[in-house]
Amino acid sequence: MGITTASEAQEEHQETACLLTNSDSSDVDSSRELSKRTGTLWTATAHIITGVIGAGVLSLAWSTAQLGWIAGPLSIIIFALITLLSTLFLCDCYTPTSPDADAEFGRPIRIPSLTEAVKFYLGEKRRRICVLFAVESLCGSGIAYTITATESVSAIQKSNCYHREGHHANCGHDNSTFMLMFGAVQIVMSQIPNFHNMTWLSVIAAVMSSCYAFIGLALGLAKVIENGKFLGSISGVPADSLAEKLWSVFQALGDIAFAYPYSVIVLEIQDTLKSPPPESQTMKRASTASIIITTFFYLSCGCFGYAAFGDKTPGNLLTGFGFYEPYWLVDFANACIILHLVGGFQVYSQPIFALVEKWFNTKFPDSASANNLDVKLPFLPAFQLNIFRLWFRTVYVASVTGIAMLFPYFNQVLGLLGALNFWSLGIYFPVEMYIVRRNIGAWTRKWIVLEVFSCLCLVISIVGLIGSVQGLISAKLS
Numbered sequence: 067m068g069i070t071t072a073s074e075a076q077e078e079h080q081e082t083a084c085l086l087t088n089s090d091s092s093d094v095d096s097s098r099e100l101s102k103r104t105g106t107l108w109t110a111t112a113h114i115i116t117g118v119i120g121a122g123v124l125s126l127a128w129s130t131a132q133l134g135w136i137a138g139p140l141s142i143i144i145f146a147l148i149t150l151l152s153t154l155f156l157c158d159c160y161t162p163t164s165p166d167a168d169a170e171f172g173r174p175i176r177i178p179s180l181t182e183a184v185k186f187y188l189g190e191k192r193r194r195i196c197v198l199f200a201v202e203s204l205c206g207s208g209i210a211y212t213i214t215a216t217e218s219v220s221a222i223q224k225s226n227c228y229h230r231e232g233h234h235a236n237c238g239h240d241n242s243t244f245m246l247m248f249g250a251v252q253i254v255m256s257q258i259p260n261f262h263n264m265t266w267l268s269v270i271a272a273v274m275s276s277c278y279a280f281i282g283l284a285l286g287l288a289k290v291i292e293n294g295k296f297l298g299s300i301s302g303v304p305a306d307s308l309a310e311k312l313w314s315v316f317q318a319l320g321d322i323a324f325a326y327p328y329s330v331i332v333l334e335i336q337d338t339l340k341s342p343p344p345e346s347q348t349m350k351r352a353s354t355a356s357i358i359i360t361t362f363f364y365l366s367c368g369c370f371g372y373a374a375f376g377d378k379t380p381g382n383l384l385t386g387f388g389f390y391e392p393y394w395l396v397d398f399a400n401a402c403i404i405l406h407l408v409g410g411f412q413v414y415s416q417p418i419f420a421l422v423e424k425w426f427n428t429k430f431p432d433s434a435s436a437n438n439l440d441v442k443l444p445f446l447p448a449f450q451l452n453i454f455r456l457w458f459r460t461v462y463v464a465s466v467t468g469i470a471m472l473f474p475y476f477n478q479v480l481g482l483l484g485a486l487n488f489w490s491l492g493i494y495f496p497v498e499m500y501i502v503r504r505n506i507g508a509w510t511r512k513w514i515v516l517e518v519f520s521c522l523c524l525v526i527s528i529v530g531l532i533g534s535v536q537g538l539i540s541a542k543l544s
Contacts, residue, residue: 103345105338110352113335114328115272116406116413118360122325122484123279124214124382124403125477126364127286127371129318131379134302138372139365141322146361148523149326152492153353155500156332157346159183162503176345178337179417180330180495187499199490200417203330205466206483207414210324212248212470213479214382215407218400219244221385225400229393242471248404249467252411256419256459271409274402279363281399282383286370297376304377316533317481323530324484325364327492334417381477419459426454475541481534489527493520 105113130138160183161176177183181200185193220241227237290296305311336349371383380386384399426433433454473479497520500506506513 103338103340105335105340107348107352107355109269110335110339110349111356112269112272113331113338113413114352114356115275115359116409118326118328118356122321122480123275123282123360123364123367124384125321125480126325126368127375127379127383128381128477129321130368130372131298131303131375131377132314132318134300135298135372136300138302138318139369141319142361142364142368145322145326146357146364149328149492150353150357152327152329152496153332153357154350155496156180156183156329157336157349157353159187159496159499159503160333160336160346160349161344162186176337177333179333180491183333183499184495187502188495192495192498196491196495199487200330201421203483203487203491204414204418206479206486208411208463208466209470209473210479210483211407211411211414212245212252212467213474213476215248215404215411216241216244216470216474217382217385217476218403218407219247221400222397225393225396229391241474245467245471245474248408249463251408252415252463252467253460255408255412256415256463257456271406271413274406274409276363278384278399278402278406279367281395281402283363283366283370285395285399286367286374286383289374290370293374296373298372299376303379313533313536316529317477317537318533319526320481320485320488320530320534321477322484323488323526324480326360327488329492329496330487331413331417415459415462418462419455422458422462423452423455426458473538473542475538478534478538478541481530482538485527485530485534488530489520489524493523 126142130142132138133141159177177186181193181196184196224237228235231237303314305314332349332353335352336345339345339348367383372379384396384403497516501513501516506516
């Protein structure tokens with residue numbers, strides 16, 4: 067059994083350059099840093115699809131139903147274009163073009179995280195604000211993924227129960243047990259050291275997301291063929307009052323907003339790419355391909371789900387039991403969701419792990435808890451055990467699971483998270499950093515266009531937030 071010192075562990079974190087760390091990229095030796103970058107167009111695409119296609123796709127049929135046949139598909143396309151544009155802005159911010167920066171560090175510098183980029187371009191004060199939103203976004207995604215995975219586990223049991231006893235049988239289950247099971251799995255998975263060790267998990271998760279998206283599309287198409295017509299209307303699901311209709315429309319926009327943006331992990335994924343070709347070039351190609359793929363799935367699942375069920379479209383396409391048969395295919399789709407969200411949970415948790423562990427190693431470098439222990443157990447490969455890592459990551463996963471148990475409301479939670487993060491992380495910071503990087507002068511035509519674009523997205527976030535908060539309060543009180 068060997069021991070890795072805290073200073074060596076800290077150096078490992080610097081090389082990983084995780085999303086929320088504040089380390090200076092110049093602290094890492096260039097050759098060692100480059101040796102860690104082995105990512106390609108395909109691995110970047112897998113990471114992006116893992117981060118984007120997740121719980122959000124399952125709510126899009128419901129969102130389309132609230133908005134209707136024109137506004138629903140159009141909203142999905144608009145959010146896709148907005149996400150792609152803001153991502154392209156971020157890709158350019160990975161390598162600053164400032165000659166002074168290059169001269170200071172003696173080589174072209176790379177900025178491997180969103181918060182470091184905000185600090186570089188916009189200053190320390192706005193970096194702190196960005197950290198708050200980033201932590202909220204990452205934790206919120208873990209909560210949403212826990213809720214979604216739990217619904218899928220429950221759906222598998224219900225599906226088999228309905229198949230045995232009929233579609234009107236009482237097949238309810240307590241989801242609390244399933245949430246605890248998912249949390250236990252995540253405690254084990256969270257011991258993966260860092261983001262660079264997760265390529266295999268992202269590839270598996272990306273394949274799973276494609277599987278259940280295709281199944282949702284196929285089941286929706288089959289239901290439309292069975293019905294012999296497209297259900298739904300131009301105005302969407304009717305409501306008892308104008309206010310109730312507005313709440314549902316606003317919440318639907320929040321759900322779509324949750325389904326797309328991944329700005330919080332863009333630069334971290336880009337930092338895994340090898341060069342040449344330039345990282346920004348590869349990342350832009352991966353982002354474009356990923357957005358096209360996800361938009362195809364989103365439109366297909368959203369539109370065929372609405373066409374199949376009309377005003378009775380469930381909040382979660384694969385767990386709301388619009389589909390009962392073939393039950394084995396419904397079970398398989400939900401199993402794919404579970405496997406995907408196991409990986410997705412880790413994609414959004416690793417940056418928080420890196421932030422807290424780097425702070426601990428810096429604050430308490432001589433602590434025994436900061437050391438890595440090389441452990442070799444019989445019949446198992448050697449692995450490293452870090453006491454603080456084991457303790458903190460277990461507490462974090464347990465906390466996320468506890469919050470999910472308090473607010474197990476799928477559509478409302480997704481809408482709330484989407485509205486909170488869409489403008490702040492997905493639009494405001496990328497736009498402002500792009501303005502600084504390109505030296506776009508205030509009140510020039512390009513500056514005005516970018517600021518108007520940002521303000522319009524802020525309005526979308528506000529209305530989405532209002533609708534989702536109202537829905538969450540109503541669900542909690544009902």
